[in-house]
Amino acid sequence: MNRRSLLLLTLPLVIAGCSDAGNSTGQAGSTAEKPPSPVSIVIMKKQEQPITRVLPGRAVAFQTAEVRPQVAGMIKQVVFNEGNEVKAGDLLYKIEDxxxxxxxxxxxxxxxxxxxxxxxxxxxxxxxxxxxxxxxxxxxxxxxxxxxxxxxxxxxxxxxxxxxxxxxxxYTEIRAPFDSVTDISKVDVGNIATANQTTALTTLRQLDPIYIDLTESSTNLLELRAAIAAGRLKGNPDQADMRLKLEDGTDYNKTGRLDMSELAVSETTGTYQIRAQFDNPDNLILPGMYVRATVTLGMESGYLLPQRAATRNARGELSAKFVTAENKVETRLFQNAQVSGNNWLVDTGINEGDKLIVDGFQWIADGAAVKPVEATVGEDGLVVEADAAKQPTQ
The missing domain is CATH 1.10.287 (Helix Hairpins)
Known part of the structure; x- marks a missing residue:
């Protein structure tokens, strides 16, 4: 056998060897460890935060009067314009005298x-x-x-x-008893009115100030009293700061004050009622409107957990994920939590400097290795990483 024939026989063996070496290298690369997943974290810091409640409410006129005649006779004049404001003492109706x-x-x-x-x-x-x-x-x-x-x-x-x-x-001159807004007149000129008749001539409503009736659960009432008794809550709930969000989602620019609250819990709903009073100079809030009120009850010291970073398990317990000193994920449960704006406020189970995962935790199990990236959570609930926040805007 000459040298040329020998070369032709050995060439396929060399090519096969190279192919096996390539497959071996690919298998080794597939078994290499995955790099830690990056997660956005917020450094926990204990400080005093407002304790808030968001309560559903409905607007109620400050005063309401159904106007009825006190003497009988024919309606001679209807003086007011329907839906307009009138002052106390303004003439509404004139009866033939x-x-x-x-x-x-x-x-x-x-x-x-x-x-x-x-x-x-x-x-x-x-x-x-x-x-x-x-x-x-x-x-x-x-x-x-x-x-x-x-x-x-x-x-x-x-x-x-x-x-x-x-x-x-x-009495033949029917006048407004207080500053108010008139309703539609139920009678016209020429109609006969009788003293103290069942049907009101019109209805007057005082809209400035205006009442907001709010509903709170008895459970939250007990929690609030426990916080006050334990000295955790600073401030006077009777002087609570109240702000409104209207039906269209806009914020009302006036701050309200507590007017009264019921001393009994409803037997059917398990709630009790709070009444707040708001200035309403432009009559923007009308009786019957539904609103949501954010009530600041006082201040309490604790750690803030953004709502986007916390969930509740099947037992209703509040949970959040943290990064340990070894950069591993762990889940913590919290028995007691108060609402503070768009956050939960807790005072146990967290230490100063702990790293709360605020983004990227949804698909990471406990014990997984992660790479923490410091970030902040804005009022809109969006996460902004610290490095991105430092970059100048284009």
Whole structure:
């Protein structure tokens, strides 16, 4: 066999050897360890934070009055514009008053007649007093005194009738009892109104200030009282700061104050009611509107867990994932947590400087190796890594 034939026989063996070497290298690369997964973390720092509650509520007029006539008669005028503001004392309706004016004139005449009889009765008393036992009997003197008393009583009766006639005449002008906004008028000019009728002529509502009725669970009430009793909660809940979010999601620019709260829990819903008062100069909030109120009850010291970083397990326990000193993932459970804005506030189970995972933890199991990247969580709930925050905007 010549050298050329020998070379041709050995060439396939060399190529096969190279192929096996390549496969061996690929298998070794596939078994290499994966690099630690990067996760965004927030360094825990204990500090005082506000304790807040977000409560559903509904707007209620500060004052409401259903306007009804106090005397009968035909509606002569409807003075107000429906849906407009009126001031206390403004004229709303005018009832035909000719019969009431006549009654007032008659009462004035009756009073004048009664007053005219008093001087004559007084003179008779003086005269009979001088003539007693010398031309007049004691009985005549006593009768004169009785007549005087009756004349004075007639005057007082006439005065009362006159006052009643004046009141009835004044009732023909129906006026607003307080600053308010008018509703639709239920009657028109020419309609007949009766005293204290069932149907209201219109309804008045005072909208500035305005009440917001809020509902809180009895469970939260017990937790709040426990926090106050333990001295964890600083501040006076009766002076709680309240802010509103309207139905369209916008923030109301006025701060409210606690007005009252019920001292009983509803037997059907297990809730109790809180009433807040807000200034409403532009009548932006109307009765019946649904709102959400954020109530700041006080301050408590603890660690903030952003809601995006915390979940609840099947037993309802709050849990969050942390990075250990060995850069491994661990899950911690928290029995007691308070709401503080968009965060949970806890005071146990965390130490100063612990690393809370705020992003990237959803697909990482406990014990997995990770690479922590310091970040912050904005008010909008978005995570911003520290390095990205330092970069200048383009």
């Amino acid at each position: 000719s019969s009431y004016a006549a009654s007032l004139a008659e009462a004035n005449a009756s009073l004048a007649k009664a007053e005219a009889s008093v001087p004559n009765a007084q003179a008779n008393v003086v005269r009979y007093e001088k003539l007693v036992n010398s031309g007049a009997t004691q009985i005549e003197f006593d009768n004169a005194k009785v007549t005087l008393l009756q004349a004075k009583a007639d005057v007082e009766q006439a005065k009362a009738a006159l006052q009643s006639a004046q009141i009835n005449l004044s």
